[in-house]
């Protein structure tokens with residue numbers, strides 16, 4: 001008997017657009033799995049730093065892949081990220097990791113390796129569907145996904161939302177870093193413009209629940225039976 005292929009909802013967008021929080025909630029409501037692909041790039045950046053690798057040197061970063069034992073769960077209500085035996089779930093959110101992750105993500109060998117990993121995680125999802133979020137999911141990782149969404153919001157709104165999670169100087173620094181990261185990342189993949197067949201959800205004027213509903217509406221339009 002051939003394996004059941006999960007229904008894939010692909011979500012891309014710039015930093016702070018709500019990809020992770022919105023996708024997680026959509027997955028919870030639909031009983032789907034959830035895959036945060038940025039966590040893998042972050043974990044590799046953490047691993048490179050922990051191994052004393054110069055992240056400016058693409059060949060050294062690529063050599064790190066041989067010792068990169070990565071694991072991530074797909075439960076939207078709580079998942080851990082491991083590199084080998086180390087739980088890096090919190091460590092990969094450190095601003096020091098955010099500051100170097102784009103250097104790791106631009107290395108072609110890294111992208112090839114991780115894209116293959118993401119496809120394997122998607123194919124092995126036990127739930128009926130999986131929401132996968134990142135920067136190149138709609139265009140490269142799962143261009144044939146039945147639902148493809150570009151989740152976006154005006155930059156000042158994204159910075160304000162991200163800064164609201166923080167206090168003082170770190171709030172301003174987070175805004176500057178968000179802008180720098182988008183600039184660096186968009187040289188590698190285009191997540192600012194919707195590719196053909198991709199539906200844009202702009203949350204600039206929407207609150208969190210309205211954004212979740214807007215994404216679910218897109219899914220309902222394609223496959224009504226999946227939405228309770």
Ligand SMILES: Nc1ncnc2c1ncn2[C@@H]1O[C@H](COP(=O)(O)OP(=O)(O)OP(=O)(O)O)[C@@H](O)[C@H]1O
Nearest residue numbers: 015016017018019020021022161203206207208211
């Ligand atoms: N529509 C919305 N209205 C208000 N707040 C929102 C909305 N969408 C997301 N948020 C909040 O914005 C912040 C950033 O969201 P989130 O971390 O999900 O973004 P992201 O796109 O995954 O970011 P990154 O790519 O940097 O990891 C979170 O605090 C989240 O709760």
Ligand SMILES: Nc1ccn([C@@H]2O[C@H](COP(=O)(O)O)[C@@H](O)[C@H]2O)c(=O)n1
Nearest residue numbers: 037038039041101102105134135136185
């Ligand atoms: N599909 C993806 C996902 C992420 N990246 C890179 O990882 C960084 C962290 O991603 P977050 O979603 O956790 O912010 C991001 O800045 C990109 O450099 C990627 O290249 N492709």
